[in-house]
């Protein structure tokens with residue numbers, strides 16, 4: 001008789017009669033605690049779509065690729081600046097190449113069949129002219145009072161991260177994604193703003209918090225700028241908690257995972273696990289900077305799961321030039337991450353551009 005049956009059938013211990021506990025209680029006492037999904041998944045893959053991908057990429061190639069590399073967790077682009085599913089949230093821009101397809105739904109189903117953890121990815125940092133026309137207050141404003149055009153794509157506008165665009169519009173997007181696909185989590189890329197925003201909401205909210213006008217520049221020793229950094233951190237924490245709470249209403253074990261948070265100690269305190277998006281180096285940054293990033297996060301996270309979204313390349317004017325990346329450099333970069341306790345998430349952007357074995361890492 002094994003230990004489980006021994007207890008279930010009742011027994012004599014130390015001369016005393018022990019009544020048989022209920023089966024449910026015995027199971028609860030003896031069943032190994034189930035690992036949460038984010039501790040189970042050891043090898044991740046990130047597939048970041050660009051707008052034209054729904055028409056041109058081969059989803060089955062990627063599902064097969066995940067199988068071949070034994071990935072058991074996946075990050076997939078879903079919404080934000082572009083929706084890769086047939087969204088019904090007003091002004092949530094569907095990819096012009098979507099047609100009647102649902103790339104998110106197809107990929108989620110395929111990944112679930114392989115028992116993978118699924119995290120859906122949003123990118124809230126930019127929007128289109130129709131959003132500008134309907135909600136001009138959603139757009140970020142520069143120090144000289146102009147609405148902020150996107151630095152890389154002049155058809156886009158940069159959104160304010162600290163106001164109703166994120167708190168209301170993106171909350172609606174996240175709720176819809178949870179309703180449609182019930183992923184294990186939502187991960188937001190470029191969600192935390194791009195410097196000081198001078199929109200009407202930021203002016204009012206900063207004044208309400210500190211009785212001050214916004215700092216005129218990002219001068220690190222300026223006491224008003226220091227206050228602004230405090231305000232920004234608390235605003236983003238509020239946003240993190242709001243999205244996390246909405247996500248958990250649909251799936252209690254699901255989590256919101258921010259791509260970066262301004263305070264690493266708070267990151268360690270509040271995150272159950274974290275993605276370290278470390279794919280880029282500039283100038284003469286050495287490979288051990290991947291390890292340094294891991295150590296900095298570990299200082300707050302302790303031994304919680306930390307996943308390294310990797311790829312590496314010099315990030316200058318021309319970005320995402322994966323085809324000229326060097327294998328040896330990627331190996332060193334990854335080894336530095338693994339040696340510091342990070343799990344791996346290979347990252348691939350623009351899946352329609354696959355060539356050869358299709359791996360853009």
Ligand SMILES: [Zn+2]
Nearest residue numbers: 160197199202
């Ligand atoms: Zn603003």
